[in-house]
Amino acid sequence: MKKVLPLTVAAVLGLAGCSVADQAPDADDDAQASVTIMTHDSFNVPEELVTAFEEDSGYSVTTTSPGDAGAVLNQLILQQDNPTVDGVYGIDNYSAETLLAEDMLTTHDVQLGSAEEFTVASDTDGHLAPIDHGQVCVNMDNEWFDDQGLTPPETLDDLTDPDYEGLFVTTDPTASSPGLAFLVATIADQDDWQRYWQDLLDNGTKVAGGWSDAYYSDFTAAGDGEYPLVLSYSSSPSAEEGRTSSILGTCTQQVEYAGVLADGANPDGARAFIEFLLSTEFQETLPEEMYMYPVDDSVELPEEWATYAELAEDPITVDEAEVADNRDQWLTDWTEVYENHSS
Amino acid sequence: MTRLGWGAAVALILTFLTIFFAWPVGAMLLRGITDDAGALDLSRFGEVLTTGRTWDIAGHTLVMALGGTIGSALFGIPAAYILYRTDFPGRTILRSITLVPFVLPTVVVGVAFRALLGPNGPLGFLGLDQTTWAVIAAMVFFNISLIARQVGGLWQMLDPRTVEAARSLGASRARAFCTITLPALTPAIGASAGLVFLYCSTAYSLVRTLGTPGVGTLETEVFRQTQTFLDLRTAAVFSALQVVFVLASVWLTQRLAHHTTTALRLQQPHRQNITRADWLPLSVTMFAVVVIILWPMFSLVERSLADGDGGYGLHNYRLLVTSPGTGFAGGATAAQALEHSLKIALDATMICLVVSILIALVLTRRVKSRLLSRAQQWLDVFIMLPMGVSSVTIGFGFLVSIHAWDPGLGQSGVFVPLAQAVVALPLVVRSLIPILTAVDPRQRHAAAVLGASPARVFRTIDGPYLLRAVGLAAGLSFSVSLGEFGATSFLASPDYQTLPVYIVRLLSRPGADNFGMALAAAVVLGVVAAIALLLGERIRPRTIRSTS
Numbered sequence: 001m002k003k004v005l006p007l008t009v010a011a012v013l014g015l016a017g018c019s020v021a022d023q024a025p026d027a028d029d030d031a032q033a034s035v036t037i038m039t040h041d042s043f044n045v046p047e048e049l050v051t052a053f054e055e056d057s058g059y060s061v062t063t064t065s066p067g068d069a070g071a072v073l074n075q076l077i078l079q080q081d082n083p084t085v086d087g088v089y090g091i092d093n094y095s096a097e098t099l100l101a102e103d104m105l106t107t108h109d110v111q112l113g114s115a116e117e118f119t120v121a122s123d124t125d126g127h128l129a130p131i132d133h134g135q136v137c138v139n140m141d142n143e144w145f146d147d148q149g150l151t152p153p154e155t156l157d158d159l160t161d162p163d164y165e166g167l168f169v170t171t172d173p174t175a176s177s178p179g180l181a182f183l184v185a186t187i188a189d190q191d192d193w194q195r196y197w198q199d200l201l202d203n204g205t206k207v208a209g210g211w212s213d214a215y216y217s218d219f220t221a222a223g224d225g226e227y228p229l230v231l232s233y234s235s236s237p238s239a240e241e242g243r244t245s246s247i248l249g250t251c252t253q254q255v256e257y258a259g260v261l262a263d264g265a266n267p268d269g270a271r272a273f274i275e276f277l278l279s280t281e282f283q284e285t286l287p288e289e290m291y292m293y294p295v296d297d298s299v300e301l302p303e304e305w306a307t308y309a310e311l312a313e314d315p316i317t318v319d320e321a322e323v324a325d326n327r328d329q330w331l332t333d334w335t336e337v338y339e340n341h342s343s
Numbered sequence: 344m345t346r347l348g349w350g351a352a353v354a355l356i357l358t359f360l361t362i363f364f365a366w367p368v369g370a371m372l373l374r375g376i377t378d379d380a381g382a383l384d385l386s387r388f389g390e391v392l393t394t395g396r397t398w399d400i401a402g403h404t405l406v407m408a409l410g411g412t413i414g415s416a417l418f419g420i421p422a423a424y425i426l427y428r429t430d431f432p433g434r435t436i437l438r439s440i441t442l443v444p445f446v447l448p449t450v451v452v453g454v455a456f457r458a459l460l461g462p463n464g465p466l467g468f469l470g471l472d473q474t475t476w477a478v479i480a481a482m483v484f485f486n487i488s489l490i491a492r493q494v495g496g497l498w499q500m501l502d503p504r505t506v507e508a509a510r511s512l513g514a515s516r517a518r519a520f521c522t523i524t525l526p527a528l529t530p531a532i533g534a535s536a537g538l539v540f541l542y543c544s545t546a547y548s549l550v551r552t553l554g555t556p557g558v559g560t561l562e563t564e565v566f567r568q569t570q571t572f573l574d575l576r577t578a579a580v581f582s583a584l585q586v587v588f589v590l591a592s593v594w595l596t597q598r599l600a601h602h603t604t605t606a607l608r609l610q611q612p613h614r615q616n617i618t619r620a621d622w623l624p625l626s627v628t629m630f631a632v633v634v635i636i637l638w639p640m641f642s643l644v645e646r647s648l649a650d651g652d653g654g655y656g657l658h659n660y661r662l663l664v665t666s667p668g669t670g671f672a673g674g675a676t677a678a679q680a681l682e683h684s685l686k687i688a689l690d691a692t693m694i695c696l697v698v699s700i701l702i703a704l705v706l707t708r709r710v711k712s713r714l715l716s717r718a719q720q721w722l723d724v725f726i727m728l729p730m731g732v733s734s735v736t737i738g739f740g741f742l743v744s745i746h747a748w749d750p751g752l753g754q755s756g757v758f759v760p761l762a763q764a765v766v767a768l769p770l771v772v773r774s775l776i777p778i779l780t781a782v783d784p785r786q787r788h789a790a791a792v793l794g795a796s797p798a799r800v801f802r803t804i805d806g807p808y809l810l811r812a813v814g815l816a817a818g819l820s821f822s823v824s825l826g827e828f829g830a831t832s833f834l835a836s837p838d839y840q841t842l843p844v845y846i847v848r849l850l851s852r853p854g855a856d857n858f859g860m861a862l863a864a865a866v867v868l869g870v871v872a873a874i875a876l877l878l879g880e881r882i883r884p885r886t887i888r889s890t891s
Contacts, residue, residue, distance in 0.1 A: 070571065216454060222855070224461060236853040342557070
């Protein structure tokens with residue numbers, strides 16, 4: 001009898017057609033022109049909105065996602081001669097110039113409105129449409145600083161102050177996008193960034209492998225960690241109900257773009273999709289779905305965001321062209337500083 | 344099976360491996376060793392291989408992998424005896440506990456280990472957090488079951504009478520073990536230790552979540568060079584080094600196995616009641632189960648039950664069914680992701696079973712011709728490569744080869760079970776081989792002499808062994824697919840996420856609910872996988888003719 005149950009379970013599962021075959025697109029999709037967009041893996045959009053877009057535009061949408069913003073860029077470059085997608089969303093200002101230099105995009109021809117202020121400086125004829133933005137900031141555990149009676153740090157310089165020794169956890173810039181943003185910010189902000197990183201590491205700064213490790217294992221406010229200062233986003237405090245806040249003097253700008261591939265099968269479909277990304281309906285979902293701020297300044301932020309997710313008015317800005325030229329060298333140099341320090 | 348049948352089997356295996364492994368990986372490596380004009384350019388090999396850092400990385404990889412392998416064997420072999428050869432109340436539960444780590448997403452295990460070893464954790468005083476030791480401990484956590492399972496699978500079928508005879512002739516327990524049991528187990532120990540070594544030497548997210556001590560490993564370096572720098576030529580050098588690691592360890596394990604491959608007298612699974620004399624293996628096993636496996640899992644379960652206000656409850660578990668997580672309003676719930684995972688894993692298991700049974704049969708066939716025997720050895724090495732090749736190479740490889748060839752196919756999601764089947768393949772083949780090798784060829788000969796057709800010999804002699812091994816292999820393949828993250832994250836379509844990918848997405852967002860849900864989902868994943876493995880062990884024919 002004992003053997004009957006598992007055998008039955010296996011047989012039933014097998015016969016019930018439990019298979020990924022049910023993933024196949026709906027039959028009626030074939031009747032429509034389709035548009036394929038490559039996105040980063042944080043892309044989320046409510047099902048209803050996609051359906052509405054499909055009905056309005058007549059295109060059926062497929063999204064593919066190879067990973068984070070860096071993986072999206074790599075994959076586009078790898079399939080340069082033979083792109084498998086029509087458009088891309090999720091290229092950020094740290095890889096924008098690199099993609100533009102590859103000459104794979106064509107103009108998006110979309111009215112940007114208030115998004116205009118976020119465009120890449122060199123992109124004068126409109127290859128990359130800004131879709132959302134945010135800031136990478138050091139977050140702090142408010143309660144911890146209250147309990148210790150310690151004035152929180154305010155700037156990048158403060159982080160090397162002995163008062164804040166062993167309090168800060170950041171993330172590896174070679175493996176995480178906030179880490180890269182922070183490294184670029186220190187380079188923009190400091191005269192001798194390698195010296196600064198020496199001091200930062202000497203001051204007991206920890207470098208975690210990725211954002212989740214830093215935030216959920218090392219940060220005092222979200223995990224069982226030991227570090228009341230963590231590298232995160234200006235939007236993160238909105239999820240922590242006042243337990244954390246951003247240190248505005250450490251914030252640096254992050255913008256995400258969409259573009260149309262010149263050699264894609266359906267550039268018009270990709271243009272229509274970018275228009276959809278800039279529509280009020282989609283822009284309104286950005287905070288909830290992707291933890292980013294809308295580029296459309298007429299869109300109102302949700303309540304917790306208005307209260308907790310403050311943006312620095314004057315963030316550390318990034319020169320996209322300089323990042324594209326020096327990124328690899330910076331990362332190699334940083335690795336050397338870091339490895340020499342830890343060995 | 345006739346000659347034609349074998350030919351077809353070999354053709355099928357080669358086609359599968361060529362399309363779903365050799366092509367993608369070859370496409371990536373080719374980009375690595377050619378310059379922009381497409382001409383062969385190996386100059387990077389010289390540059391990278393003369394850099395001190397490269398050898399630091401290789402050395403560090405070796406030390407960690409050896410540490411993980413030795414540790415897993417030290418705990419795994421006694422556990423194989425206790426869990427598969429002896430009988431006592433609660434044995435099944437204990438056994439299923441050891442199986443769970445295998446499928447837990449490494450990111451979650453990282454969280455569990457850090458909760459335990461971190462400065463505020465119960466073992467924080469050891470100062471192991473974020474050291475090489477912590478990584479090795481986590482490797483042991485993952486791999487004890489692999490050794491216990493493979494060694495135990497063979498051990499339980501060894502004929503006890505040989506040992507009894509030795510004992511009655513005056514051999515001590517230790518002597519009987521060393522001269523009789525250990526040699527009989529060597530193929531399984533060698534095969535599983537080789538696998539563990541490969542797993543450990545290619546561990547990626549484990550090393551990363553536990554803090555990437557030192558310079559990292561070959562695998563983290565391949566990721567860095569590919570993902571961060573898109574420097575495929577440097578990545579190709581490190582991939583080549585990884586392949587050297589794989590070949591070396593496969594060669595070693597084969598030699599180990601080769602010397603000792605003997606047809607064993609296999610029996611119905613044989614268990615004896617546990618006795619006082621078993622205190623040593625029992626205490627080692629209990630230490631392994633309680634301290635190395637249960638404690639981190641306990642801290643995982645405990646944190647998944649925390650309700651955020653200092654109390655405990657099922658809050659996070661309720662969210663799994665009802666909430667797509669904050670920031671996920673358009674996404675699926677964890678329950679839906681689990682459904683996707685189960686379906687994909689079922690497909691992957693079917694594919695993997697068909698291919699690996701064929702491979703195992705081809706590999707264990709005794710052939711007379713030197714040429715054929717050489718070919719077997721090559722195939723044997725080749726099927727291990729998927730374990731030693733970085734998942735970023737496989738993932739990107741799929742994208743630049745098959746996906747580029749037919750984008751529609753890539754977007755349909757069919758690659759996910761295929762890639763998972765490739766990943767599980769070496770493990771599943773390795774679990775089938777020791778049992779099939781142990782079939783006494785004289786039985787086949789005898790049957791043939793008595794007039795049985797090749798098909799009938801196969802059915803009546805090999806068949807029963809195969810069936811017994813298939814349940815095990817199915818459970819293994821199913822749970823590997825269920826927990827697979829690396830290749831899946833590259834290939835899964837965004838609206839058809841698997842549970843491990845979903846968990847990692849939850850963990851990449853702030854908010855207590857997201858974190859709690861991720862942990863609760865990890866617990867569910869572990870439980871489901873353990874059930875699958877246990878069911879797999881039970882699927883086997885009621886009676887197997889005694890072979891002696």
